Amino acid sequence: MTGGAVERIAVASDQDVVRVRQLVRTVAVAVKLSLVDQTKLVTAASELARNTLVYGGGGTVEVTRVENGRRSGIRIVFADDGPGIPDLDLALTDGYTTGGGLGLGLSGARRLVDEFDIDTAVGRGTTISVTKWCR
Amino acid sequence: MERVPVLKIGDILLVSIQIDMEDQVTLQLQEDLADRIVATGCHGVIIDISALDIVDSFVGRTLATIASISRVLDAETVVVGMRPAVAITLVELGLSLPGIRTALNVDLGMELLAAGRAENGETEADDTDEPAVTTP
Numbered sequence: 001m002t003g004g005a006v007e008r009i010a011v012a013s014d015q016d017v018v019r020v021r022q023l024v025r026t027v028a029v030a031v032k033l034s035l036v037d038q039t040k041l042v043t044a045a046s047e048l049a050r051n052t053l054v055y056g057g058g059g060t061v062e063v064t065r066v067e068n069g070r071r072s073g074i075r076i077v078f079a080d081d082g083p084g085i086p087d088l089d090l091a092l093t094d095g096y097t098t099g100g101g102l103g104l105g106l107s108g109a110r111r112l113v114d115e116f117d118i119d120t121a122v123g124r125g126t127t128i129s130v131t132k133w134c135r
Numbered sequence: 136m137e138r139v140p141v142l143k144i145g146d147i148l149l150v151s152i153q154i155d156m157e158d159q160v161t162l163q164l165q166e167d168l169a170d171r172i173v174a175t176g177c178h179g180v181i182i183d184i185s186a187l188d189i190v191d192s193f194v195g196r197t198l199a200t201i202a203s204i205s206r207v208l209d210a211e212t213v214v215v216g217m218r219p220a221v222a223i224t225l226v227e228l229g230l231s232l233p234g235i236r237t238a239l240n241v242d243l244g245m246e247l248l249a250a251g252r253a254e255n256g257e258t259e260a261d262d263t264d265e266p267a268v269t270t271p
Contacts, residue, residue: 014157021155021189039189039220043228046191050158094229104192108228 004065011049011078012058020049020061024076027063031072033134041074041132044109048078048128051105055098056080056126066131073114073133081125088120139164141171147248148172148210149241151183161197168201172208179248180205183241185216195230202235211251213237215244 007027009019024045028038045061052059059080066075085091092110097103110116115131137160142149148171150164168180182198184190190198202212215238217225225232238244 014159018155018157025188036220036223039218039224040227043189043191043224046189046193047228050191050193102192102196102230104229108192108230111227111229112224 004067007063009061009063010058011052011061013053017046017049017053021046023061023063024074027065027074028132031065031074031134033074033132037132037135040112041076041130044112044130044132045076047105047109048076048130051128052078052080052126055085056082059125068133071133073131075129075131077127077129079125079127084122084124084126085118085120086122088118136160136163138167141167143171143175143177146177147179147181147245148175148177149181149183151186153186155187156194158193161194165197165201165204169204169208172205172210178210178252179245180210180212181241181244181248182212182214183216183244184214184221185218185240187221188218190217190221190225192228192230195225195228195232199232199235211236211248213244213247215239215241 007023009016009023011017011020021042025038025042028041033041049061052061057080059078062077064075066073090096092107094107095103109130113130113132117129118126120126136157137154139150139152139154139156139160148168150168172180182201198214205212213236217237236247238247
């Protein structure tokens with residue numbers, strides 16, 4: 001898998017979450033994801049960017065166009081230096097929340113993308129990488 | 136901060152969301168609507184989301200909360216104009232918006248509200264306190 005230009009947004013406020021959505025939408029259109037896949041990816045990005053802000057205390061989002069030979073896609077990496085996730089299995093369970101939300105952000109976002117990797121440790125922060133490929 | 140306008144049309148409050156809302160704007164809309172329902176005594180709320188290209192769990196939850204608040208304040212909420220891709224994504228996300236009434240467009244939303252009022256046996260065309268017409 002090879003990557004193209006990386007665009008980065010610092011996430012420190014509600015407004016930055018909106019900027020992440022807009023950037024992801026722009027790149028998703030450029031990569032020619034289908035309308036449903038654009039919608040899924042932008043929604044997943046919105047959930048994860050909000051998590052970066054609310055649970056991670058802010059961080060960065062990087063959006064990259066990627067190729068794997070025959071298909072193009074988008075990879076988005078959400079990184080924070082927050083408290084980390086103590087029980088990942090629990091955090092990935094539908095309906096589990098510590099923040100007063102619906103508990104669908106993490107588990108729901110995972111269903112909306114093709115690849116989902118999470119690296120987290122208590123006190124070290126959380127990095128989540130998602131990829132969506134053109135069909 | 137931007138604000139989503141709430142329009143009063145007859146007995147209905149109409150909200151058409153035309154911007155990509157920050158979370159704070161979403162919460163402000165929730166408050167504004169509750170205030171306007173009480174101030175106007177409207178019995179119906181229509182929220183048009185046809186311009187939204189995504190509805191994430193935050194916006195979805197807020198729509199559900201608005202519907203609950205409205206009901207407590209004696210108003211019914213109908214969410215109208217959801218795009219097909221948004222519906223597909225919402226369900227996959229795990230959010231099927233239970234408790235929210237939906238219609239395909241504003242017209243059908245208004246019909247739904249009118250039908251609901253009629254069903255409740257409320258002939259509140261009298262609501263306007265028109266003087267009874269008496270013929271000699």
